[in-house]
C-alpha cells in the first residue's frame with residue numbers, strides 16, 4: 632500500500648474513533664512578514680517585505696488547491712503590528728499561523744532555510760519539521776534545521792505557530808532566485824506540501840512514524856557564524872519577558 636493509502640486508512644480509523652490532537656488545525660493563517668514602512672531586511676534592491684508577500688500569496692493559492700482553509704494577515708504592502716498578526720490567528724478556531732520571512736547576514740555566503748516554532752507540544756514541533764523537510768526535498772539550498780524560539784509572533788499566538796526563514800537575501804544568488812516567480816512558487820509549493828503532509832497526522836493523532844520527520848543537524852563549521860544584526864531590520868522581536876537581548880536572534884552556542 633502506498634503512503635497516501637496508508638494515511639487515508641488510518642485517518643478513517645481515527646475519525647471513527649473520534650481521535651484528535653491539541654495541535655490540530657483546520658485553517659492556516661498565512662502571515663507575510665513586515666509590510667508598509669517596515670521593509671524588513673533589504674539587499675541588492677530586494678526587499679524582504681515584497682518577497683514575503685509574494686510567497687504568501689502563492690502559498691495561499693497552493694493550500695487552497697489542496698483544500699486547506701486559509702486566511703492572510705495582510706494582502707497588500709501595509710503595516711500590521713506583531714500583536715495584530717497573532718490576534719488574527721487567535722480569533723480563528725483551530726488555526727495554524729505560518730509566518731513567512733527572509734533572513735540576512737553580513738557573512739554573505741550564508742544561505743539556507745530554517746523553521747522556528749514556540750508552542751511546547753510535540754505536534755507543533757512536528758509541523759515545523761514537516762515543513763522543513765519538505766523544503767529540504769525540493770529547494771536547492773542548505774537546510775538549517777528546526778529550532779524552538781521565542782519570537783513574539785510565535786509566543787503571542789495561542790495555537791501552533793511556525794516562522795519560516797525562507798532564505799538569505801544577503802546571499803546574492805539566493806536573493807535573486809527568490810526575486811523570481813519560479814523561486815517564489817518553489818518555496819510556496821514546498822511549504823504547502825509540508826503542511827498537507829502533516830495535517831492528517833496531527834489532526835488524528837497518527838504516529839509521526841507515518842512520515843519521516845528528520846531535523847537535519849547543523850554543521851558546526853557554520854553554526855557559530857555571526858548574524859549581522861546591524862543589517863537586519865527584522866522586527867520579529869523577543870517578548871519583554873525573555874532575558875535574551877532582543878537583537879540576538881541566533882542562539883550562540
Ligand SMILES: [Zn+2]
Pocket residue numbers: 664665671672679732733865866867
Ligand atoms: Zn523578517
